[in-house]
Amino acid sequence: MNDTAIRHTLTVNVVYLARLREAFGSAGEPLQLATATATVNDVLTALASRGGAFATELAAGRAVRVAVNHTLVSREARVQQGDEVALLPPVTGG
Amino acid sequence: MNDTAIRHTLTVNVVYLARLREAFGSAGEPLQLATATATVNDVLTALASRGGAFATELAAGRAVRVAVNHTLVSREARVQQGDEVALLPPVTGG
């Protein structure tokens, strides 16, 4: 993006699914990060730092997968301004 | 059987299927063997000795399987008086 030089924060739209939606009592929310660049890991760390259910469900070793704009990605993937960042518990369809 | 001691021949009912029925121009026939005991191999040898299509189709190495009374058996299996001995070309169902 052309405006990264002048932006000092980054806002993504976080989506909570299935068990996580119930645990957090929310289907999702905008999340502002106080950095111009961030990874999936940064998003998870910011959420876990709230404590409570967020800390429990997003603790290291818990099986949570992340999709950015509807594609599964690794924890190291970059997130961009306006991205949809979904937190998925292990899937059980089929 | 109790009467093997007094019988000197053995008759089986041979059945020809699919391609073999057409090659032999027959769906089957009673076959008398001049021995009191016989194997599947003896039946095949007796038929092949007729020459013509029988010799060609039943030559060593041709893929013909044999079912005695509706069960696939090896060439060494015994045949009994009155058995149904079917000659099957390779199956192609399904």
Place this chain on the structure above:
Amino acid sequence: MAVRVQTTDFDVAQEIAALRESNPRVGAVVTFIGTVRDVNADAQVLQMTLEHYPGMTEKALDAIVVQARQRFDIYDALVIHRVGELRPTDQIVLVAVTGAHRGAAFDACRFIIDYLKTEAPFWKKEQTPEGARWVDARTTDDEAVARWKTDTTT
């Protein structure tokens, strides 16, 4: 467990419903349907005749299904094989297997059709523009069934 040899067509949805009936523990249904192709070995197929060996056929199919049930953790299995005159796109054979989970159902369904293709007394005769011919057995069918004799991992 059932095996049927018939000249008429079948409806896979109805057959599955009958197979599942009264067993709410079923979680997986795997089916195989074989159909008449309009080409085979580079020749156009106009029509096909399925011949079998009455008396032996049901016995052979029964034995295959019994083996599958002994070998795999499934609830039930059904085999329907048509005989007589068939045309391209017609259904020839149905194998349907029910189980609690999909792994055993997939394995059993494939096992049954692999054995059927090499052990059940059916023969196909094709009508092509060049005349009638008996279909040759495929060596890949022998290889498919040989796999079950050595493979103890599935």
Place this chain on the structure above:
Amino acid sequence: MAVRVQTTDFDVAQEIAALRESNPRVGAVVTFIGTVRDVNADAQVLQMTLEHYPGMTEKALDAIVVQARQRFDIYDALVIHRVGELRPTDQIVLVAVTGAHRGAAFDACRFIIDYLKTEAPFWKKEQTPEGARWVDARTTDDEAVARWKTDTTT
């Protein structure tokens, strides 16, 4: 090729007919149907809710089917997955694959359901006499999909 997410039931015979339509070269159709069991992990299941992630679901299923078509010699594939309220014996999912021969059709069908079970965003919530619970992922599903990553023989 098609993927569908729907609340309504499906008829496997109709879906297969549509998938095969206009392709007389099809010789093999393999289907998998997943159904609601009345027991799971030793508890009675009274009712089940299937939730998904709209927007991602179709994209994930499309990607799985595209992969299957690249990897196996098949003609076509269909995935239908139901969402919403379901009861024991209800159909949940259909995977149907057409091909010239059965080997590739079996492999592709199993590949698709194995990947769906680990990569498509669906979640089951069961109602039991002891209350509601989210179904746990099965480790056997992870093992099933891992097999495709190392197995180059099929």
